[in-house]
Amino acid sequence: xxEAPSPDGPVLRRTGAKDRTLxxxxxxxxxxxxxxxxxxxxxxxxxxxxxxxxxAAFVAPYDPNEIGLDKALxxxxxxxxFGTDQLGRDVLSRVIWGGQVSLLIAACAVALAGAFGTLxxxxxxxxxxxxxxxxxxxxxVQFSLPAVILALVLVGAVGPSFAxxxxxxxxxxxxxxxxxxxSEALSLKSRDFVLLAKLGxxxxxxxxxxxxxxxxxxxxxxxxxxxxxxxxxxxATLSFLGLGVQPPDPSWGTMIADGRGYLERAWWISxxxxxxxxxxxxxGNLLGDTLRDRLNPIQRRRW
Amino acid sequence: MLRxxxxxIAQSIVTVLLVTMIIFVIIRLIGDPxxxxxxxxxxxxxxELLRQQMGLSDPVVVQYWRYLLQLLHGDMGMSYRFSxxxxxxxxxxxxxxxxxxxxxxxxxxxxGVPLGVASAVRxxxxxxxxxxxxALFGQAAPPFFFGLIFVLVFSxxxxxxxxxxYGGPQYLIMPSIALGWxxxxxxxxxxxxxxxxxxxxxxxxxxxxxxxxxxxxxxKHALKNAxxxxxxxxxxxxGILMGGAVSIESVFAWPGMGKLILDSIANLDYAVVQxxxxxxxxxxxxxxxxxxxxxxYIDPRIRYA
Numbered sequence: 275x276x277e278a279p280s281p282d283g284p285v286l287r288r289t290g291a292k293d294r295t296l297x298x299x300x301x302x303x304x305x306x307x308x309x310x311x312x313x314x315x316x317x318x319x320x321x322x323x324x325x326x327x328x329x330a331a332f333v334a335p336y337d338p339n340e341i342g343l344d345k346a347l348x349x350x351x352x353x354x355x356f357g358t359d360q361l362g363r364d365v366l367s368r369v370i371w372g373g374q375v376s377l378l379i380a381a382c383a384v385a386l387a388g389a390f391g392t393l394x395x396x397x398x399x400x401x402x403x404x405x406x407x408x409x410x411x412x413x414x415v416q417f418s419l420p421a422v423i424l425a426l427v428l429v430g431a432v433g434p435s436f437a438x439x440x441x442x443x444x445x446x447x448x449x450x451x452x453x454x455x456x457s458e459a460l461s462l463k464s465r466d467f468v469l470l471a472k473l474g475x476x477x478x479x480x481x482x483x484x485x486x487x488x489x490x491x492x493x494x495x496x497x498x499x500x501x502x503x504x505x506x507x508x509x510a511t512l513s514f515l516g517l518g519v520q521p522p523d524p525s526w527g528t529m530i531a532d533g534r535g536y537l538e539r540a541w542w543i544s545x546x547x548x549x550x551x552x553x554x555x556x557x558g559n560l561l562g563d564t565l566r567d568r569l570n571p572i573q574r575r576r577w
Numbered sequence: 578m579l580r581x582x583x584x585x586i587a588q589s590i591v592t593v594l595l596v597t598m599i600i601f602v603i604i605r606l607i608g609d610p611x612x613x614x615x616x617x618x619x620x621x622x623x624x625e626l627l628r629q630q631m632g633l634s635d636p637v638v639v640q641y642w643r644y645l646l647q648l649l650h651g652d653m654g655m656s657y658r659f660s661x662x663x664x665x666x667x668x669x670x671x672x673x674x675x676x677x678x679x680x681x682x683x684x685x686x687x688x689g690v691p692l693g694v695a696s697a698v699r700x701x702x703x704x705x706x707x708x709x710x711x712a713l714f715g716q717a718a719p720p721f722f723f724g725l726i727f728v729l730v731f732s733x734x735x736x737x738x739x740x741x742x743y744g745g746p747q748y749l750i751m752p753s754i755a756l757g758w759x760x761x762x763x764x765x766x767x768x769x770x771x772x773x774x775x776x777x778x779x780x781x782x783x784x785x786x787x788x789x790x791x792x793x794x795x796x797k798h799a800l801k802n803a804x805x806x807x808x809x810x811x812x813x814x815x816g817i818l819m820g821g822a823v824s825i826e827s828v829f830a831w832p833g834m835g836k837l838i839l840d841s842i843a844n845l846d847y848a849v850v851q852x853x854x855x856x857x858x859x860x861x862x863x864x865x866x867x868x869x870x871x872x873x874y875i876d877p878r879i880r881y882a
Contacts, residue, residue, distance in 0.1 A: 414588075415595045417813075418862050422820030423838065423854055430842035430850070431603045507719045511824050514721055515839060530722060534828070537725065538733050545729070548722040556717035 313564050316557035323554045327373040336364035338371040339522050347540045357542040359532060365542060369550050372524035376551070379436070379519075380505045383443035387505075388498045390444060391451025392490070396482050398452065399459025410456070413449040421446040422511055429517040439518055443505055451497055458490045492569040499562035503555035510551055526551045581873055589866045596858040597648065601641050604847045653855070654848035658841070663848035667834060667856055673743060674833035677825065678818040680753040685760030686811060690804075692761075693768025697776060698795055708765055715762030721824035724755035728828070741830040752829045756821050760814045767810050771803035778802075805876060812868035816861045 326333045335355075342362035350357040356365035398409035416424070428442045462468060463486065471481050506526075512518035513527025521528055526547040533543030628634045632643065647653070653663040688711075696705035731751060732740040742748050775781060776799050784798045785791075823835030830836075834853050841849040 411591070411595070414592050415599065418592055418596055418816070418858050418865070419599075419854070420816040420820035420857065420861065422823055423835075423857060426823065426838065426842060427600070427603055427850060427854055503717070511719050511721065514719070514824055515827060517842070527719075530725065534725065537729050541729055541733075544722075544725055548718065548725070552714075552718040552722070556713060559713065559716055 309564070312560055316560040316564075319553050319557040320561070323373055323550065323557075324377065326370045327377045330370045330374045334364075334367035334370045336367040338363060338367045338524050340364070347536065349540070350542055356546040357540065359529075359543045360536055360540070365529075365546050368524040368529055369526070369547050372526050372529055372547060373550060373554070375519055375523060375525045376506055376509055376513075376527070377554075379439055379443065379509050379525075380502055382440045383447065383505045383509075384498050384501050386440065386444040387447040387501065388451050388494060391448035392455045392494055394448070395452040395455030396459050396486060396490070399456040400463050400478065400482055400486060402460070406456070409452060413452050416446070416449040421508060425508060425512055426515065426517055429512060434512075434517050434520055436519075439509065439512065442512075443508060446508065447501060447505060450501065451494070454493060454497055455490050458493055459486050462486050462489055496562055496566045496569060499558060499565055503558045503562075506551060506555055506558075578873070582870065585866060585869055585873075589862050593859060593862055594645075596862075597645065597855055598641065600851055600854050600858075601644055602637070604851050605637060605640070648855070653852035656841075656846055656849045658844050658846045658849070663852040664856075666849050667837065667852045670832060670834045670837045670853075671856070673831055674819070674822055674826070674835060676749070677752055677756065677822055677831060677833060678815065680749055681757035681818050681821075682760060682811065682814060684753055684757030685764050685814060688757070689761040689764030690768050690807065693765040694772055694795065694800060694803075696765075697769045697772030700773065708769070711758075712762040712765045715758040719824065720756045720759055720821045721828050723758055724752060724825055724828040727751040727755055741828070743830070743832050748829075752825045752831060755828075756818060756825045759821065760811075760818060763814065764807060764811065768803065768807050771806055772799055775799045775803045805872060809868055809872060812864050815864050819857050819861065 340363060342358075345354075345358050345362040346360055348354055348358040348362075354364050354366065356369060359365055359368070394409050398406040425442045425446045428445065429438060432438045432442075459482075468481060468485050471485050476484070509518055509525070510527035510530070513525045514531045516528075516531070518527055519525035521532075529547035530544045530551075533540065533545070533547075536543050625634070632640060635643075644654075651664060653667075655661070656663045656666045659666050692704065692708040692711070696702070696708040699705060727738075728740050728751065731738045738747055738751055772795075776795075781794060781799055784794050789798070819835075822831075822833060823839060825831065826833045826835040827839060834857065838850055838853045841847070841853070
């Protein structure tokens, strides 16, 4: 593990507290060990979730849409690890196939929102002036409409197809990228290497593509990793409210909604897809935080 | 200060105008309300007549201008479903939503800020560990999932609280905690990282060298400076809470604006959707404006920037 000196390490601590130095260093050691354990757990969980989503056709034990009313509402067992739902469908198979849908939507939306937001952020930050003001104004407008409400109204207007959901999620998420990347581009453009490139006669396009973009890539990766979780949650919310992925196609949000009426008799219908979602988002966030700390050691000890 | 005030208010007005424009265009995409208002056996001519009466066949720009003028008079159109002014329908539902979001925000602040401070003061201590757990889980699942888990545990299994409905404080507990958890997580992270930054600053070191008691250093010198970004963040939380309220209201059958928006989208009652979304954007912008002005009042560096 990389051992960078932390800004508020034991030396600084001594000025403030009494004699906590020894105890803290032990605590720090265990905390560092815990962090690497967390990262490993996160990576393993993500590999399982993404792997089974990719290979759903081979991994899922049953057909996710196969109805068998004689097997309805069975509790988790050896045959059905996550039980069966109100129509006798295997919940595990539906969680796996639902994961494929949810993750595919999230991946497309993050890629689009990231590309779109980064591009606008780079242009706004580099050129400044009226372009900057216009972009940031649109971003402000997007921020003043709660994302869930904006997405609901949009999907209500255009209908819940796969492409529409991806576009709506993109529209509800690009501004975060634009803001952060803009401020990075703003500070990068007055750095010596950019000024030198300018003196060398490089065009704005070349400066943005060759000198600024590579320097914001780290930030972009961190933002994108953290955004996956937000978009998965937003998609699940839309699907839960009936304006996302449409039945009979499984998605984590629709499955949680399916089980609402059966909480008393069959908790597993809602809880299993919910836990799958939670494990995915939790792992994504942990990984994003770790990446941020690695790429930005000054703020290392945030969590 | 006056200059800053004017600019900031003008900005907010333009933002609200752009928001109304976007909402207006989206709503016009939703569909033709005449299908809903006329019986199925009505002829195309009847439909056309109604469209003309409602002004739906005019150019969109004309319709928008008319809408804007009406908006200034507090007229947001009629709800087809309730046969009432859309604004009245929305205002009737705004109380429960405000009760829910404000309680959730209060929970977020009361849990998030103290835990954030405590974990920054003793990083890697047990409070830090606990707070990190609360924050990680709070940001890992949508509020409605926590809502369902709470119902499962506290209503179905233990029978302590009612599963859903609106009324006394016992109805408010589960929805507001489910909704507030997410905000608590964000506030905790932000408070912690700000406090850690401030606690290593020169003036905190100076205060410690002077022999100021540790309590006073943390709460008087550090927290006051770390609290400003937290204030802005809390005001931004309000929008997130309004969005989260939609799913929470649906889970707990809470008679608020979120549920009204959902039902109105399903019933193509677009005057109500328009009024509700405009009003929530208006409230959100007003809150952000207030906090920004407050911020400028507290921190003089802002207004001269």
